Amino acid sequence: MIGEESKIFSASPKRPAKFFHSFALPDGTRIAGDKTLDTLVREADVVFRNGVQGRSVIDIGAWDGYMSFEAERRGARSVLATDHFCWSGPGWGTREGFDFIHYRLRSKVLAREVDIPDLDPADLGTFDLVLFLGVLYHLRDPFAGLLRAAALAHDELVVETETACNDSEEPVMRFFPGAELDGDATNFWAPNLSCLRAMLQDAGFPQVTIVSHPLIHLGPGRGRVIAHARRS
Numbered sequence: 767m768i769g770e771e772s773k774i775f776s777a778s779p780k781r782p783a784k785f786f787h788s789f790a791l792p793d794g795t796r797i798a799g800d801k802t803l804d805t806l807v808r809e810a811d812v813v814f815r816n817g818v819q820g821r822s823v824i825d826i827g828a829w830d831g832y833m834s835f836e837a838e839r840r841g842a843r844s845v846l847a848t849d850h851f852c853w854s855g856p857g858w859g860t861r862e863g864f865d866f867i868h869y870r871l872r873s874k875v876l877a878r879e880v881d882i883p884d885l886d887p888a889d890l891g892t893f894d895l896v897l898f899l900g901v902l903y904h905l906r907d908p909f910a911g912l913l914r915a916a917a918l919a920h921d922e923l924v925v926e927t928e929t930a931c932n933d934s935e936e937p938v939m940r941f942f943p944g945a946e947l948d949g950d951a952t953n954f955w956a957p958n959l960s961c962l963r964a965m966l967q968d969a970g971f972p973q974v975t976i977v978s979h980p981l982i983h984l985g986p987g988r989g990r991v992i993a994h995a996r997r998s
């Protein structure tokens with residue numbers, strides 16, 4: 767892994783007022799973020815279903831870093847957390863939550879500020895397991911973003927995303943103007959299951975398994991899913 771970077775704090779960074787992810791720290795500290803611990807725990811069991819012990823992991827769009835720290839806790843060989851939009855870009859958050867949890871866990875997870883179009887294996891290397899969770903539908907150009915993530919994976923890419931138009935077997939992707947998707951103007955696109963599978967296969971992953979999100983059920987024709995794509 768080239769050019770890694772993580773902040774070193776000699777004292778605990780200030781606890782931010784707001785978190786996106788929830789945490790239950792080993793010292794008993796409980797942090798209630800927008801995304802509940804129950805959701806994250808159930809999600810992690812699906813995300814890491816093919817194992818993470820001894821593997822190198824990159825968590826793209828890590829934000830507060832729940833999945834990065836969970837990969838480390840589960841025995842990953844190395845973990846790199848990347849983000850930009852919410853860390854120092856125009857997004858809704860900051861990196862304070864990530865840095866706070868990192869310090870409290872005495873974590874060895876590495877962090878890099880990288881925007882999606884700048885993800886490059888020549889810079890970052892490649893990884894056994896690439897996490898691309900909750901990011902795809904935020905991108906104006908989702909297939910280009912997916913290809914950026916795919917280029918970093920020499921074994922497995924895990925994508926968690928919204929899907930729509932699942933009543934069609936044709937591979938289609940729906941555009942959501944304005945804030946039509948969940949009231950969030952940064953949500954642009956949702957592929958259907960057939961499109962998600964076809965994009966992952968086109969990106970070089972012949973083995974694609976798609977499972978429903980364990981908790982979030984969106985109704986007819988829509989769904990939140992977790993796709994596991996493997997090179998072989």
Ligand SMILES: C[S@@+](CC[C@H](N)C(=O)[O-])C[C@H]1O[C@@H](n2cnc3c(N)ncnc32)[C@H](O)[C@@H]1O
Nearest residue numbers: 827828829849850851852857899900901904952
């Ligand atoms: C819904 S959060 C998901 C966070 C985490 N991966 C998870 O699954 O809980 C979306 C993440 O994608 C990142 N992201 C990257 N590019 C983005 C963009 N153009 N618009 C919105 N979010 C973007 C955000 O910074 C944020 O960390």
